[in-house]
Amino acid sequence: MIRLAEVSKTFNRGEVNEVEALRGIDLEIAPGSFTVLLGSNGSGKTTLLNVISGAILPSAGNIYIRSNEVTDLPEHRRSRWIARVFQDPLGGTAPDLSILDNFRLAALRTAAKTLRIGINDAFRKKVQDTIAELGLGLENKLQQPMGSLSGGQRQALTLLMSVMDHTDILLLDEPTAALDPKSADVVLRTAEKIIGKFQLTTIMITHNLGESLRFGNRLIQMDQGRIIRDLNASEKEKVRLEDLYQWFQ
Numbered sequence: 482m483i484r485l486a487e488v489s490k491t492f493n494r495g496e497v498n499e500v501e502a503l504r505g506i507d508l509e510i511a512p513g514s515f516t517v518l519l520g521s522n523g524s525g526k527t528t529l530l531n532v533i534s535g536a537i538l539p540s541a542g543n544i545y546i547r548s549n550e551v552t553d554l555p556e557h558r559r560s561r562w563i564a565r566v567f568q569d570p571l572g573g574t575a576p577d578l579s580i581l582d583n584f585r586l587a588a589l590r591t592a593a594k595t596l597r598i599g600i601n602d603a604f605r606k607k608v609q610d611t612i613a614e615l616g617l618g619l620e621n622k623l624q625q626p627m628g629s630l631s632g633g634q635r636q637a638l639t640l641l642m643s644v645m646d647h648t649d650i651l652l653l654d655e656p657t658a659a660l661d662p663k664s665a666d667v668v669l670r671t672a673e674k675i676i677g678k679f680q681l682t683t684i685m686i687t688h689n690l691g692e693s694l695r696f697g698n699r700l701i702q703m704d705q706g707r708i709i710r711d712l713n714a715s716e717k718e719k720v721r722l723e724d725l726y727q728w729f730q
């Protein structure tokens with residue numbers, strides 16, 4: 482689904498502040514997998530998501546999505562495959578608009594220009610049914626302003642909004658960093674349901690070690706622009722929290 486071959490990214494090349502953010506990354510991400518990305522500050526995690534999404538282009542190497550080479554494709558040309566959610570649960574939505582209007586805006590952003598999306602009964606029902614499946618109890622509150630929801634509820638809906646329209650890949654950049662532990666858990670359980678329902682290929686950055694063990698079926702650790710650990714599902718299951726603390730010694 483996603484393949485990186487010898488991908489490197491150097492910022493400010495030749496200057497005193499030159500940084501090798503990615504150094505020869507070789508990585509294959511299987512369709513439908515949920516990869517958790519760990520690593521200390523500055524290890525290259527966000528840069529890795531940025532080169533996959535096209536927010537930045539690599540200095541060297543090749544990137545493939547669904548067997549298409551996308552190395553030099555700008556972000557907007559990859560957005561039909563990729564949804565990205567960041568840590569700020571307040572970002573990306575309009576607080577004064579209702580939940581339903583926010584879903585409509587999200588649909589308009591991704592829809593083909595010729596497609597008209599109104600708040601007709603079919604659209605409302607689709608949104609209502611999809612929200613109901615998440616078990617958040619928000620399906621009968623579609624007229625409530627987005628800003629009146631808790632950070633966790635809002636982040637869960639942001640996730641759903643970002644993937645409802647034909648996304649294959651979900652990139653989560655510390656989606657729970659701004660949430661209390663209970664809300665973080667609700668959001669990640671919601672994410673798991675969404676990932677399953679839409680069969681998304683997911684990569685999530687987190688600094689929360691407990692989270693990295695509870696969620697996902699692959700665990701990757703980065704350090705200084707390189708992948709230094711890469712565990713499959715059965716290897717990941719054997720890892721304990723104490724082991725993870727050791728990884729960061």
Ligand SMILES: Nc1ncnc2c1ncn2[C@@H]1O[C@H](COP(=O)(O)OP(=O)(O)OP(=O)(O)O)[C@@H](O)[C@H]1O
Nearest residue numbers: 492493500502520521522523524525526527528529
């Ligand atoms: N646009 C940029 N210009 C210059 N340097 C950058 C840029 N983006 C990232 N870097 C540098 O590249 C290195 C990797 O940064 P990156 O944000 O990918 O790390 P990270 O693992 O996501 O860190 P964190 O956990 O702190 O978010 C860092 O040294 C960072 O300062």
